Amino acid sequence: xxxxxxxxxxxxxxxxxxxxxxxxxxxxxxxxxxxxxxxxxxxxxxxxxxxxxxxxxxxxxxxxxxxxxxxxxxxxxxxxxxxxxxxxxxxxxxxxxxxxxxxxxxxxxxxxxxxxxxxxxxxxxxxxxxxxxxxxxxxxxxxxxxxxxxxxxxxxxxxxxxxxxxxxxxxxxxxxxxxxxxxxxxxxxxxxxxxxxxxxxxxxxxxxxxxxxxxxxxxxxxxxxxxxxxxxxxxxxxxxxxxxxxxxxxxxxxxxxxxxxxxxxxxxxxxxxxxxxxxxxxxxxxxxxxxxxxxxxxxxxxxxxxxxxxxxxxxxxxxxxxxxx
Amino acid sequence: xxxxxxxxxxxxxxxxxxxxxxxxxxxxxxxxxxxxxxxxxxxxxxxxxxxxxxxxxxxxxxxxxxxxxxxxxxxxxxxxxxxxxxxxxxxxxxxxxxxxxxxxxxxxxxxxxxxxxxxxxxxxxxxxxxxxxxxxxxxxxxxxxxxxxxxxxxxxxxxxxxxxxxxxxxxxxxxxxxxxxxxxxxxxxxxxxxxxxxxxxx
Numbered sequence: 001x002x003x004x005x006x007x008x009x010x011x012x013x014x015x016x017x018x019x020x021x022x023x024x025x026x027x028x029x030x031x032x033x034x035x036x037x038x039x040x041x042x043x044x045x046x047x048x049x050x051x052x053x054x055x056x057x058x059x060x061x062x063x064x065x066x067x068x069x070x071x072x073x074x075x076x077x078x079x080x081x082x083x084x085x086x087x088x089x090x091x092x093x094x095x096x097x098x099x100x101x102x103x104x105x106x107x108x109x110x111x112x113x114x115x116x117x118x119x120x121x122x123x124x125x126x127x128x129x130x131x132x133x134x135x136x137x138x139x140x141x142x143x144x145x146x147x148x149x150x151x152x153x154x155x156x157x158x159x160x161x162x163x164x165x166x167x168x169x170x171x172x173x174x175x176x177x178x179x180x181x182x183x184x185x186x187x188x189x190x191x192x193x194x195x196x197x198x199x200x201x202x203x204x205x206x207x208x209x210x211x212x213x214x215x216x217x218x219x220x221x222x223x224x225x226x227x228x229x230x231x232x233x234x235x236x237x238x239x240x241x242x243x244x245x246x247x248x249x250x251x252x253x254x255x256x257x258x259x260x261x262x263x264x265x266x267x268x269x270x271x272x273x274x275x276x277x278x279x280x281x282x283x284x285x286x287x288x289x290x291x292x293x294x295x296x297x298x299x300x301x302x303x304x305x306x307x308x309x310x311x312x313x314x315x316x317x318x319x320x321x322x323x324x325x
Numbered sequence: 326x327x328x329x330x331x332x333x334x335x336x337x338x339x340x341x342x343x344x345x346x347x348x349x350x351x352x353x354x355x356x357x358x359x360x361x362x363x364x365x366x367x368x369x370x371x372x373x374x375x376x377x378x379x380x381x382x383x384x385x386x387x388x389x390x391x392x393x394x395x396x397x398x399x400x401x402x403x404x405x406x407x408x409x410x411x412x413x414x415x416x417x418x419x420x421x422x423x424x425x426x427x428x429x430x431x432x433x434x435x436x437x438x439x440x441x442x443x444x445x446x447x448x449x450x451x452x453x454x455x456x457x458x459x460x461x462x463x464x465x466x467x468x469x470x471x472x473x474x475x476x477x478x479x480x481x482x483x484x485x486x487x488x489x490x491x492x493x494x495x496x497x498x499x500x501x502x503x504x505x506x507x508x509x510x511x512x513x514x515x516x517x518x519x520x521x522x523x524x525x526x527x
C-alpha cells in the first residue's frame with residue numbers, strides 16, 4: 001500500500017509541477033472519490049467486494065490532461081481471509097485539431113499497476129467412477145494466487161465539434177504475472193472500438209462498444225482463449241435547472257462474454273478470474289451550480305466460473321462525488 | 326535627350342506602379358466579392374499571393390484567418406490568427422477573431438482565455454465580455470456567469486444579450502424570481518424573445 005501511495009503522490013507531484021510550470025489560470029482541476037460495493041450470490045468463493053477509488057484530473061485548457069488515481073479493492077472470500085489489492089492509475093491525454101476533419105482527435109494513454117495482486121483460482125479435477133459406467137468423481141479445489149498486474153491502455157478517439165458523434169479505438173494489454181511457475185503469466189489483449197451519437201436534440205446519447213479479448217494462458221482461464229461482448233449505454237439528460245438537480249440518467253447493458261476486461265470509461269479493471277456474461281445497470285448524476293457532482297449506479301452482473309461452469313450473480317452499488325475547480 | 330529619357334522612365338514607372346495597384350485592388354475586390362457570394366475558401370485563395378510576397382502582411386493574415394473561419398476550416402483559421410498575434414501581440418482584432426474558431430471547435434476554455442487577454446488590454450470591451458459569457462455559459466460556470474453579467478449590466482444597461490445570460494445564470498442558481506425579472510427586462514428590449522417568452526410562460 002505504501003508503494004502505491006508513494007507512486008500516487010509522485011503522480012500528483014508531477015501534475016502539480018506541470019501546473020506550476022504553466023503558471024497561469026488555464027488549468028482546470030477536478031477530484032473524485034467513489035465507492036463500489038459488490039455482493040455475490042450463488043458463488044462458491046466470492047462473498048463481497050468493495051472498491052474505493054480516488055482520482056485527480058488536471059486539464060490544461062482543451063490541449064492536454066493528466067490524471068492520477070488510487071483504487072483499493074477488498075474481496076471477501078468464503079474459503080479464505082479477505083484479499084486486498086491496490087491499483088495505481090496514471091493517465092495522460094493530448095488533443096489534436098486537424099484541418100482535415102471537423103472534430104477533435106485525442107490520444108490517450110492510461111496505465112493500471114498492481115505489484116501484489118491476489119486472485120482465487122478454481123481447479124476442477126475429474127476422476128473415473130468405480131467399475132465400468134459409474135459416475136465420475138468431480139473435485140473442485142480453490143487456491144490463492146499471488147501475482148502482479150500491469151495494464152497499458154492507449155486509445156485514439158474522435159469527437160466532432162458539435163459533440164453529436166464520437167468514435168474511438170482502444171487497445172488494452174494486460175499482464176498478470178505469477179510467482180508460481182505452474183500457473184505462469186497471463187497476457188490479455190483487448191480491442192474495444194466504440195461509436196456513439198446523440199439524438200433528440202442532444203438530450204440523448206447512445207454509445208456502443210465491442211470488446212474483443214484474447215487470452216494467452218489456458219492454465220489461468222481454462223478452455224477460454226477468446227471472448228467478445230457488446231456494451232450499450234443510453235444516457236438521457238434532463239432539462240432541469242434546479243440547484244443540485246438530477247442531471248442525467250443512464251442505462252447500461254452488456255451482453256456476450258468478457259474476461260479480464262478493462263472499462264476505460266469507468267476506469268475499472270475486471271480482474272476477477274471468472275467470465276462476465278451480462279451486466280444491466282441504471283444510474284444517474286446530480287450537479288449543482290458550484291461544480292459539485294454526485295453519482296449513483298446500481299446493477300446486476302452475471303458471472304460464470306469457466307472451470308466449474310458455476311453461474312453466480314453480483315449485485316453492485318456504485319456511488320461517487322466529484323468536485324470541479 | 327537626357328530630360329526626355331527621364332520623362333519616359335518616369336512615365337513607365339507610373340504605368341508599372343498603377344498596374345500593380347490596380348492588380349492589388351482587383352485581388353482585394355475579388356476577395357470581397359467572393360466573400361459576399363459565400364465562396365470563402367476561394368476568397369482566401371485570391372489574396373494568398375500577398376502572403377507569399379510578404380508573409381508578415383498583417384491585414385492579409387487577419388483577412389485570411391477570418392475567411393477560413395467563415396469557410397469552417399477552423400484549425401487553419403486559428404493558425405492564421407496565431408500568425409497575426411506573432412506579428413502584433415497587442416492585436417485585439419486577432420484575439421477577438423481567434424475566439425470565434427475556438428468557440429466553433431467547442432474549445433470554450435481556450436476561447437475564454439483569449440477573451441480575457443482582450444479584457445486585460447481593453448477592460449470593458451463589449452465583444453470580449455459577451456464572448457466570455459458565451460464560454461462561461463457553455464462551461465456551465467453559473468456562479469461566475471452570474472457575477473460577470475451582474476457587473477456588465479451596469480456598463481451596458483440597455484443590452485438584451487447580457488440580460489439573457491444573467492437570467493440563465495439566475496435560473497441555474499435557483500434564483501427564479503430574479504431570473505423572471507431579468508427575462509421580463511429582455512422582453513422590453515427584445516419583444517418576442519423566444520427564450521424569455523418560454524421561461525415566463527412556465
